[in-house]
Every structure is written in structure tokens, then in C-alpha cells.
Amino acid sequence: MTGELSRELGAVGIRGRRRERILAEIADHLASDPDADLGDPRSLAAQFADELATSAARRATGTSFAALALVAAALVGTQAALPSYPDIASGRSVALSGLSILFIVVGAQVAFVAGCLGGLRALRLRGRPALPAAEVAVLRRRNAVALAAGAVTLAGIAVDAVNFSAELPAWWSLLTLATAGAAMLPLAGAALAHARTSSLVVSGAGEAGGSRADLGPFAQPVPIGAGAVAAVLLVTWQAESSFVEGALRAVAEGVAFAAGYLALRRLLALR
Secondary structure (H helix, E strand, C coil): CHHHHHHHHHHCCCCHHHHHHHHHHHHHHHHHCCCCCCCCHHHHHHHHHHHHHHHHHHHHHHHHHHHHHHHHHHHHHHHHCCCCCCCHHHCCCHHHHHHHHHHHHHHHHHHHHHHHHHHHHHHHCCCCCCCCHHHHHHHHHHHHHHHHHHHHHHHHHHHHHHHCCCCCCHHHHHHHHHHHHHHHHHHHHHHHHHHHHCCCCCCCCCCCCCHHHHHHHHCCHHHHHHHHHHHHHHHHHHHHCCHHHHHHHHHHHHHHHHHHHHHHCCCCCCC
């Protein structure tokens, strides 16, 4: 029994300490009740994999959310510490300035959306010992996208520090690089935890809902996109005292939102 179960556990991605712990528990159970009917080893291994993958996906979602909160703190903290806002053309390279803006703006927004949607899905499905394979796949994809976008955001922060190192005080560049590096550590830890559990094979039947399952009637891309564009217009208009500048950034936000939605709607189960 244990030998066959060991092979089946390996086939569904349960190896190492997890497999040893399960086999030890089964051996103890059989030692106390030799006639116990534990079922088919393949079905038993699939049940273990489904339950472990479900708990691991939920745990990874929480870990990712916490790591992304630190990324957000790093972004807000370094921007708040800026003694002055340099002109985009005053850095070492205009291309680097554009790259850092792209990384920070797009990365932060994608990380926020993917992280929040993953957290909402995990909260909505809490209490269920085993989720369908489709639901686990959605949680895993949202985690992966959120973590990757968080890393892109931190890369943009670091590029910013290097690009404007000659224009801004040295203490700000060093602080920004140190902050980005420190925030990268928990992000890397969350990514490693996600990678370790993604090999578990889930076999539970069932479908996964789209964003409407998480947001209900608020899951409408057009109103959400329009709200984001309006917010960028108003904030930039007030901050720059220029309607034209606000309108340009609002148009860029609208294009980025539409492109992001089209590119990520299947990956994040937005439909």
C-alpha cells in the first residue's frame, strides 16, 4: 500500500517532506488498524494533492499580498522623500526616464489589480478544503502576475535612482536603491513559495468564475477604465496646473488600461 501510494504521490507532485509525512501517517494508521480500507492509492494521492494545492494557493496569495504591500510602501516612501521633482530630460538618459516611468506606472497598476483580485478570490473561497483545478489555476496565475509586476515596479524605482543620481542628492539615490532591494527580498520569498507549490497537480472538477464572481455588478471594464482616466485627468490637472498635461496623461492612462485589459483578461480571468 505505502509503496504504491508513494509512487502516486510523486506523480501528482507531492515529494520530499510532504510525501514522507503522509506516508508516515498512513503507516501509523495501518499499524493501528491493519484492515482499514483507505481506498485506491491513486484516488487518495489525488485527494491529498487537491487539498495541499488549495491551501498552498491561499497561503501564497496572502504572502504575495503582504509582499506587494511592501512594494507599495517602497514606492510611496521613495517618492515622498524626493527633495524635488527633476525634469524628465535632466537624467542620464531620456530613454531611462521613459523606461522607469513605464515600469513604475504599469507595474504598480498591474500588481495592484492582480494582487487585489487574487486576494478577493481567496477570501471568497475560504473554508473549502479542496478547490477545482480551474480555481486553483486562477489563484496561481493572479499570484504570478502580481509578483512579476511588483518586481517590475521595483526595477523602475531602481532605474529612477540611477538615472537621476547626478541631479538629486546622493542620500536619496542610496536610500531608494536600498529600499527597492529590501522590498525585493520578501517579493522573492513569495515567488519562491509560489514556485514550490505550483508543481502540485490538481484534478478537482469544476469551473472558475471571472471577475464578476469577485466584484459582482462592479466588474465592468468600461466604467472602471473611465474612472481611472478621470482620476488621472483631475489629479494631474491640479498637480501640474495644466489641463493639457492632465489630458495627455489621461489619454495615456486610457490606452494603457485598454491594452492591459486585452492582454491580461484571460490570464487573470477578467471575463
